[in-house]
Amino acid sequence: MKQLRIGMIGYKFMGKAHSNAYRSLPMFFPKSLKPEMSVLCGRNGEAVREAARVMGWAESETDWRRLVEREDIDLIDINAPSNAHKEIALAAAKAGKHIFCEKPLALTLEDSREMLQAAETAGVAHMVGFNYRFSPAVRLAKKLVDSGRLGQIYHFRAWFLQDWILDPEFPLVWRLQKEIAGSGSHGDLGAHLIDLAHYLVGGIKEVIGMSETFIKERPLAAEMTGLSATGDKNAPKGQVTVDDATLFLARFDNGALGSFEATRFAAGHRSTNSFEINGSLGSVKFDFERMNELEVYLTRDDEDVQGFRRVLATDPAHDYAEAWWPPGHTIGFEHTFIHEMLELSQALEEGRQPQPNFRDGVNCQAVLEAVERSVAERRWVTISEM
């Protein structure tokens, strides 16, 4: 088994998910490349050392530039906050490293294009972390669309609903600050929906959107890491500079109509990442809170037994299922990352670009930014003008 020596920058929510994926890949997909968890990098030396120990990285490092220059590293995994993606990626490409970068690829479309170009120029492999593509149930949706079993696609509607900042006293974490996060629900949640739309339905032609920041000021956070933060409701307040919710309508290149909604203000929805596709021959529905399931409707069913069927994507007929447990035994969130790393591994072995890669990241960024422009200018924006 060939090895893939990894240097990873970031070790919070995504860093943990990636570490687990690297660790698990060889056990469940023994024919894949074996990821070598070489170096974990973060700014706080003590914290990163402890994280490396717990998650199984051989070494730790506090200077990403040093990491990027190491000769004994094949791939740089970037899951630091969004505002750091570009600089690291450019340096990694220049150093000839393969790159795995979390989404959103960059803070701006321009930056993301620069990253793509750098990676292409350097001839390295590049991948972007749209992990939801790797749910077996989503793969089934893709298979049904691509095989024509849903017919011509008329509608794609998707919503990613959360409620973690519903409380106005929740502190001003970095994900609520534009200069670090780029945007709020739009880039964090909407980006996933856009990528799923691209993956499942195809290119988007034009968009128009609407955004809102419901809670405009929040207590400054004392400390913040990943999604959590310690706050003090009497702390001085700062401005929330990202969107709490962004909705948009879209027209796809193939004529389908799209509806998208991302919000962090949907009480009761911890992380409802859902989509539905309606075609001339059938429909599918997905909800990540029940990620092992895909609801499927097919018009060709006998008239008296037509209805949405709940397919549990754990049978051998479904992607990845045989690597896991017997039918009916479910997998969870973290498995999407393991499958993602499998794609990375297979692409490297086959000498092709992984899917999704920086081009998909750019395409997503183009739609994100087109929506932002449509919000600012209160008009339809075509993707081609971006």
Next chain:
Amino acid sequence: MKQLRIGMIGYKFMGKAHSNAYRSLPMFFPKSLKPEMSVLCGRNGEAVREAARVMGWAESETDWRRLVEREDIDLIDINAPSNAHKEIALAAAKAGKHIFCEKPLALTLEDSREMLQAAETAGVAHMVGFNYRFSPAVRLAKKLVDSGRLGQIYHFRAWFLQDWILDPEFPLVWRLQKEIAGSGSHGDLGAHLIDLAHYLVGGIKEVIGMSETFIKERPLAAEMTGLSATGDKNAPKGQVTVDDATLFLARFDNGALGSFEATRFAAGHRSTNSFEINGSLGSVKFDFERMNELEVYLTRDDEDVQGFRRVLATDPAHDYAEAWWPPGHTIGFEHTFIHEMLELSQALEEGRQPQPNFRDGVNCQAVLEAVERSVAERRWVTISEM
């Protein structure tokens, strides 16, 4: 359109459902016999007069014997408390009237047999009120079983769960008194499950059961009508003489295994009347709280899209649906009675016995009583010994 002149005894919960059915039949099934709502009968003269007015009966009456003797009545509808069924039915049969009788047919198997024999001797039509057979979704289940699309039946499991007497202060209404009601959850709820089992799977060979009365004493009811009652928690208490819950296992004649549970102590279940059938080629699931739906699984579906499908039985392909509203527009509890009366009407026109009739009532009673014997004697009881 020929008419069917009806005299009905009882005017509470079931009386209201029957009245509505008679009223609605000609509008939605205009080819059926036209029920003439002639006489409504009850013991309280003032109350029955008011009920007749509100529900649309031409006359009222306080003496059922007088009603039964009237020459201008074709059918006697009995929905008085269970302990009155037998005497009325015998008199009605003797008078040559057709009979519709609510379930349970009688307090004992012997009584129910006497009723069947009386009706057969008199040559009148007889029907028993197992209304759940007439849900379109249940009819679909029947069709799937009978056509062989579910294959050989292995399992039937059914439960009828309610919670209306969960509160120990709920008063001692007639449904909790053996001399009037015959039994508790068993005869009230279990009887429906047994009839559905007979209808969908076939005859039962042997049973063994278990019963419990969780709350053994309750405040005496000041007044009681139908399901409701006014109580006073400081009222003197009386003995609950029926079962709060009865469960039993059964073996069907065709080798299938059955599991039945009826209870009034299932918190949160207002009226969950559910069954599931598993066969060699498929399964169906039904829950009356979502009575328009049947979940259907078929093994012949393509491997990658196997799953229970939620069939909404409102399409033209489903029984009764065309009489009602467009696909996707649901019907409710009361419609089962309208369909029941349609069967009554069609049977009379075709000169055959309605389904289900007193024979089905007797068969149900035999199982009910076999279960009671199995509880008392703590042993398996075969239906043939009853």
Next chain:
Amino acid sequence: MKQLRIGMIGYKFMGKAHSNAYRSLPMFFPKSLKPEMSVLCGRNGEAVREAARVMGWAESETDWRRLVEREDIDLIDINAPSNAHKEIALAAAKAGKHIFCEKPLALTLEDSREMLQAAETAGVAHMVGFNYRFSPAVRLAKKLVDSGRLGQIYHFRAWFLQDWILDPEFPLVWRLQKEIAGSGSHGDLGAHLIDLAHYLVGGIKEVIGMSETFIKERPLAAEMTGLSATGDKNAPKGQVTVDDATLFLARFDNGALGSFEATRFAAGHRSTNSFEINGSLGSVKFDFERMNELEVYLTRDDEDVQGFRRVLATDPAHDYAEAWWPPGHTIGFEHTFIHEMLELSQALEEGRQPQPNFRDGVNCQAVLEAVERSVAERRWVTISEM
């Protein structure tokens, strides 16, 4: 009991639902006014006579002008095709009749305003048929919003999905012709969503929409009635002049964000009329295919048992429930019309305008038309400019 003498124009889908409502009102709500089903009116004499007989109308009539002039009629019920609403309503108002008019009120906003003004000038009662307001579960949503139990409203999203014209060979019925229907999915389905939004959240400030006609030509219909039609796929084709699907985004006066989607091209959705509301203290979800249920989430629940609860709106604590069946026994589509007629009856008795009335019809039409303008002009349109 005072009577209300009704003359009804139209006797297909809606006519049947209204007739059933008038028939059922006195039995289930005996304190209401008693509707007198006096005259049924339609163009085809033989057909309307037969419909009157089946549905229980005393007389039939083929000329609505004659009907409107009759002195023995108190209320005109208009459920003829949409293009006839205005002329009839104006005549009825002029004749001093109360008016119940199906939605959409008119083909244009201007027409609907004219109708409102005529009714107000004449001093008659006027009501518009947004029947979904009268589902007990929707009433519960209204109660939760109005009482503040959901807090400040952030999001309203709604979709009305059908699939009855998915087949490109389905014929060109009147509902697909702009001159008769006014619009397609937008006015037929979207109108209901807009009214629910008004009812539950309040006024809409601005909108932007997107429309599509996926199948642009269809076989001409041989004959057409209500929703059904007989077609011949070899028949000459005609132009579909209404929208198959219309989506729009909206901003409410109170700052909430709205997302609306109406389509007839959602395979598997016979009639999915759904909405969700997210507030600062909770959320609710509704789906008309399970119309007895409302999913409710409340942030104040104990931390370890937070979740959407499935409330079955059949308990005495819910509107209308006591008139029907015991808890857990559901009602159906037709019951919304009975409750609607109850409101009409109560309003007439109390000498107030029913809710919803022509003003609500106008408000709905304003949004419908604003959306159409926004589609045509590809820009945000404020309701105030309409």
Next chain:
Amino acid sequence: MKQLRIGMIGYKFMGKAHSNAYRSLPMFFPKSLKPEMSVLCGRNGEAVREAARVMGWAESETDWRRLVEREDIDLIDINAPSNAHKEIALAAAKAGKHIFCEKPLALTLEDSREMLQAAETAGVAHMVGFNYRFSPAVRLAKKLVDSGRLGQIYHFRAWFLQDWILDPEFPLVWRLQKEIAGSGSHGDLGAHLIDLAHYLVGGIKEVIGMSETFIKERPLAAEMTGLSATGDKNAPKGQVTVDDATLFLARFDNGALGSFEATRFAAGHRSTNSFEINGSLGSVKFDFERMNELEVYLTRDDEDVQGFRRVLATDPAHDYAEAWWPPGHTIGFEHTFIHEMLELSQALEEGRQPQPNFRDGVNCQAVLEAVERSVAERRWVTISEM
């Protein structure tokens, strides 16, 4: 971090789940003991060597007796076929090793008692693999019961439904042979239900059951491993000597009524492991196919919003949740084993017996065997007579 040196016997379905648990424990629960994956043992030298390599075991071994004698091993993990459990456990206890044994503990009650006594005599820690206790949603059910929030328990009903041998051509794998597996659905699936009943409701007093083998002969398996097998439908047939389905009724010590059903003939159910508990103050429902969810009903909810709520047990308020991903991000089947190993680790550190241990295994076996006796003798069997 102290280490726990493990020798594991068996490496198929359960061996893979256990290996993954040992690997994952230190990363997600860094305060736990660190399991050292020392030796993997199996009969086929080549296969076990390859399994050890893939799953991360330091060494492999083909003779379990040699393994048990090694001084550098602290714990013996037994997941070999059921008929091997006893002999290995006795040897391990004698050698002073802690023991983790998969369920069912043994083929007979007598054997399981011998194992318990041996472990107690040796003073070693012993645990049995009832992994479903370790779903966060099941833990929530336990918490609600123990805290009294469900009140007095009236009902426990549970069913474990699978369909993997529905096809009569499915070969005669070891799980269908009594001398190896002990029993069929009863010991495999029913055992889990019994343990959950003990865990959640308490001791069982008496039982009566019913069993069936629907397909009495099957093609001999060419080769068999874990749950899968390669078969040839023309192969000679052998006798199926275990039950395909076993149902039983039970009375608990605390008066609650129990209903249990285990089957491998429920088409469409890949692995539906469900239970429901009804108490005087509330109810809970669980289905392992949606293992992150618990449905909870509480009578104390406000009257107008009573209903089963879908609690997603991924919030910090739920057991284990903080070790994993943010709220709304689910875990899967394999996580129950990681939590199981956490309990093992914590118990060893705290010097107490893990829960569940061999005593729970014995208690489960007593019920299993009482049910078998009740089937054979067609009578109620009390647990105390076992």
